[in-house]
Structures are given as structure tokens and as C-alpha cells.
Amino acid sequence: xxxxxxxxxxxxxxxxxxxxxxxxxxxxxxxxxxxxxxxxxxxxxxxxxxxxxxxxxxxxxxxxxxxxxxxxxxxxxxxxxxxxxxxxxxxxxxxxxxxxxxxxxxxxxxxxxxxxxxxxxxxxxxxxxxxxxxxxxxxxxxxxxxxxxxxxxxxxxxxxxxxxxxxxxxxxxxxxxxxxxxxxxxxxxxxxxxxxxxxxxxxxxxxxxxxxxxxxxxxxxxxxxxxxxxxxxxxxxxxxxxxxxxxxxxxxxxxxxxxxxxxxxxxxxxxxxxxxxxxxxxxxxxxxxxxxxxxxxxxxxxxxxxxxxxxxxxxxxxxxxxxxxxxxxxxxxxxxxxxxxxxxxxxxxxx
Ligand SMILES: C[S@@+](CC[C@H](N)C(=O)[O-])C[C@H]1O[C@@H](n2cnc3c(N)ncnc32)[C@H](O)[C@@H]1O
Numbered sequence: 005x006x007x008x009x010x011x012x013x014x015x016x017x018x019x020x021x022x023x024x025x026x027x028x029x030x031x032x033x034x035x036x037x038x039x040x041x042x043x044x045x046x047x048x049x050x051x052x053x054x055x056x057x058x059x060x061x062x063x064x065x066x067x068x069x070x071x072x073x074x075x076x077x078x079x080x081x082x083x084x085x086x087x088x089x090x091x092x093x094x095x096x097x098x099x100x101x102x103x104x105x106x107x108x109x110x111x112x113x114x115x116x117x118x119x120x121x122x123x124x125x126x127x128x129x130x131x132x133x134x135x136x137x138x139x140x141x142x143x144x145x146x147x148x149x150x151x152x153x154x155x156x157x158x159x160x161x162x163x164x165x166x167x168x169x170x171x172x173x174x175x176x177x178x179x180x181x182x183x184x185x186x187x188x189x190x191x192x193x194x195x196x197x198x199x200x201x202x203x204x205x206x207x208x209x210x211x212x213x214x215x216x217x218x219x220x221x222x223x224x225x226x227x228x229x230x231x232x233x234x235x236x237x238x239x240x241x242x243x244x245x246x247x248x249x250x251x252x253x254x255x256x257x258x259x260x261x262x263x264x265x266x267x268x269x270x271x272x273x274x275x276x277x278x279x280x281x282x283x284x285x286x287x288x289x290x291x292x293x294x295x296x297x298x299x300x301x302x303x304x305x306x307x308x309x310x311x312x313x314x315x316x317x318x319x320x321x322x323x324x325x326x327x328x329x330x331x332x333x334x335x336x337x338x339x340x341x342x343x344x345x346x347x348x349x350x351x352x353x354x355x
Contacts, residue, residue, distance in 0.1 A: 036174055036184070039063040059340055066170040068095025069300060069344040073331050075099055077298035077351035078161040083107040086161035087151075087290075089144035089283065090114060092169040094123040100163070101132055109136055111159075113150065115143045115193045119171050143193075145282035147290055158292045164283065165300040168192065168270070170343065180270060182244040182262045188237055190270045200273045201237055207272075209233040219268035219277070219305055224251060228265065240266075267303065280306060284313040288322045291354040298351040307348050314352045324355040 028038045041048035042055055042062035055062045074096055080086065080103040088097045091112035101110050112127075114120045124139035142150050144164060151157055172192060173180050179189030179200065190200040204212075213229035216222035231250035237243040247262045271277060287297055301307040307330070317323040333344035 036063050036176055056340070059342060061170040061174070061341070061343065063174055064171055066093035066095055067341045067343070068093075068099070069165070069341065069347045070331065070333055070337070070349050071096060071099050073349055074163060074165075074298050074300065075103060077296065077327070077331070077349065078163055079296050080104055080108075080161060084160040085109045085156070086111070086159050086163065087147065088112045089147060089162060089164040090166065091120065091123055091139065092165065093119070093171060094127055096163060096165060097123075097127065097137075098130065101127070101137060105136070109138070111138050111140060111150065111154070113140050113142045113144050113147070115141065116169075116172065117141050117193060117195060119169065143279055145279040147283060148286045151290055158290050158295065160292055160295050162287060162291060162295070162297045163299075164297075166280065166306050167276070167302045176240075179240055180266070182240055182266050185239055185241045188240050188243055190266075190273050192274050197273065197275075200243075200269050203273050204232065204243070204269065205234060205236050207233050215268045215272045216265065219271040220264035221304060222261070222264045222268060224261065227251075228261070232265075243269075271305070277305065277309065280309055284309060287313075288317060288354060293354055295354045296351060297354075298349060301348050301350075302346045307350075310350050314350055317352060321355055323352040326350070326352040 028035065033039045039062075041051040043064040045052040045062065045065065052062045052065075056067065061067050078086070078100070080100055082103075082105060084104055085108060086100065086104070088100060088110060091097055091114040094112070097110060097112050101108075104110060110132075112123070114123070120139055120141050127137050127139070138154075140150055147162070148157075151159065168180060172178050174184075176184040176186035178194075179186045188199060188201040188204070191197055207215075209226075209229045212233040213225045216225035216228055222228065228247065228250055232243070232246060235246070237246065243265070244262050247265050248258050251258060251261050253261065291297060299310045301310050314323060314326045318326045327350045331349040333341075333347055338345045
């Protein structure tokens with residue numbers, strides 16, 4: 005009989021070795037997926053703090069913008085019930101939850117099923133049970149339905165921090181960034197609709213020019229649309245290269261043009277203005293009397309809509325008060341988080 009090899013038996017008793025970390029070239033990891041310390045802020049707090057101090061957003065996270073100003077605008081107090089329409093990483097939600105306790109409740113919506121699960125887990129780990137915090141995978145256009153399904157038509161405050169999160173922008177597999185190679189997708193909810201690549205392959209030059217104009221105030225809307233519409237772009241970098249080849253301009257203007265083209269296509273693919281218009285229409289009905297709304301927007305197309313809706317609401321007596329002008333980030337915040345630079349905050353109080 006062949007004896008059982010003692011070496012194998014001994015090996016089976018050994019605790020499994022942790023998998024070897026993938027090698028990357030250079031001193032620090034450069035690729036999003038290799039930045040394992042940044043992806044694990046609970047274990048590597050010091051590294052994450054260094055990244056933030058250098059004015060960058062750690063991979064896989066999002067730095068909340070104008071937090072104190074948003075909290076003040078919303079007037080959050082213990083015992084209130086409210087909605088964060090754009091949960092993201094949960095940065096604003098964490099601060100709102102702290103201000104709501106004891107006795108309050110926050111409903112957090114996000115249409116991104118990938119990040120929503122992670123954020124819900126983080127907030128549960130932070131001690132917020134289902135009676136204090138609920139995460140709902142929903143487009144905020146469906147806010148009224150979400151509230152009705154929970155048996156309350158209106159809440160004390162509603163917050164929205166529009167656009168994409170840093171996790172979405174920075175993860176190359178989501179296909180949002182012109183700086184990183186990835187399949188050209190750009191959907192915040194990748195289980196719905198069509199990718200940016202599929203949208204571009206079938207869009208007419210006329211519709212694309214309108215998107216460049218309306219979504220990003222692109223001055224070369226028509227010539228760019230003629231060069232890009234109906235073309236099969238597979239990756240983010242293929243599209244960025246095509247934009248650069250279609251425009252004669254200096255490096256700075258080329259960068260801005262690529263940025264505007266990506267922004268316009270992202271807004272179209274996610275139907276962001278359709279959702280924002282629906283939210284703005286339903287807002288008043290979803291707020292208690294004296295309830296407050298605060299909205300952070302990041303470009304003129306968004307801010308125009310928010311401004312017009314709040315001003316119309318004030319004129320019609322739907323709102324008793326709205327913010328005078330916009331609240332913007334301080335020079336310190338812009339230095340420590342450059343992504344806060346374009347942010348504009350507006351708020352209103354329901355009559
Ligand atoms: C700027 S981030 C929010 C970041 C968040 N305030 C924080 O502190 O972490 C915007 C988030 O809103 C989500 N979002 C954008 N449009 C949405 C919509 N129409 N409905 C639901 N979620 C949306 C995005 O998926 C993203 O996670």
C-alpha cells in the first residue's frame with residue numbers, strides 16, 4: 005500500500021497563505037485596481053490621509069463637497085426624516101445621519117447598483133440599522149413612488165448632489181474617463197439602457213450636435229458631431245483621440261473639448277436632464293410644509309434648470325424662500341479637493 009505522504013498531510017494543516025499581491029512597476033501603484041491601500045481606508049488610514057492631503061481623491065472613494073453648507077441649507081435636526089437622492093459613497097449621508105440622530109431616518113437613493121451595495125454595507129458597519137437608514141436602488145425621477153411605497157408622501161428635507169461620483173469616474177471599467185483606457189460605457193446603471201459606444205454608433209449628427217450644445221455649451225458642436233456621429237468607437241481613448249483629431253486648437257483647448265464631449269455624451273446616455281426635470285417637478289409634493297431642499301450642480305445645464313425651477317416655485321408661492329445666488333466652495337476646499345471647483349449649491353424652503 006502506498007503510504008499517505010506525510011508532506012501532503014502537513015501541508016493541509018498549514019493555514020492558507022494570503023494571495024500574493026500583483027506586482028506593479030515603480031514605487032507606487034498607478035492603476036486604479038492596484039491601489040489596494042486606497043481601496044481599504046479602514047486598514048490603511050494613513051495612506052488614504054496622505055492621498056487626500058495631496059489634493060487627490062483616494063481610489064474607490066468620493067470626497068463630499070460643501071458638506072457644512074449643505075447641512076446648514078437642509079437644516080437637519082434630530083428626529084427628522086429625509087432623502088439623499090444621490091447616495092454615492094455616502095459622504096454627505098454620513099454627516100446627515102449624524103445630525104439626524106437620535107430618532108431620525110434617512111432614505112438614500114442611487115441608480116448605481118454596483119456602488120450602492122458597497123455604500124449600504126459601509127453605513128451598516130458604521131452602526132446604522134434599517135430603522136435609521138434605508139438604501140434604495142432607484143432613479144431619483146421615481147422619488148414620489150419610493151416615498152409612496154414607504155407610506156409617507158413627503159419628508160422634512162431632500163438633498164441631491166448631481167452627476168457622477170469619483171468612484172464612477174476613476175474606475176476604468178465604467179468607461180467614463182477620457183484619461184483612462186476602458187470600454188466606452190458611461191452608464192451609472194450598467195443594467196439599463198445602452199452604452200455610450202452603442203449610442204454614438206446610432207446617433208444622428210443633428211442629435212449629437214444638439215447634445216454637445218445643450219449638455220456642454222460646446223462651441224464646435226456641429227463640426228464635432230459630423231466627425232463623431234454614427235462611428236464605431238470601442239474605447240474611451242479611441243473617442244478621446246478622435247475628438248483631438250477633429251479639432252484644431254492648442255493643448256489646453258483640446259483638453260477642454262474632450263472634457264465637454266465626454267460630459268455631453270454621459271448626460272445623454274444617462275438621460276440626466278430628463279431625470280433632473282422630473283425630480284424638480286415632483287420636489288414640492290415630496291416636501292412637508294417648511295421642508296427644505298438643497299441641490300449641488302456641477303455645470304451650467306444643471307444649474308440653469310435648478311435655478312429656474314426654484315425661482316418659478318418662489319414666484320408661484322410653492323417655496324417661501326430660496327437661496328440668493330449660489331453658494332460655492334472656498335479656495336481652501338478647491339485646493340484640497342479640486343473636484344469641488346465647479347460646484348454650485350442652491351436651496352429652497354417649501355411654503
Ligand atoms: C456626485 S455623486 C454623490 C456623492 C455623494 N454625495 C457622496 O458624498 O458620496 C452622485 C451619485 O448620484 C447618482 N445619481 C446620479 N443621477 C442619479 C439619478 N437620476 N438617480 C439616482 N442616482 C443618481 C450617481 O450614481 C452617483 O452615485
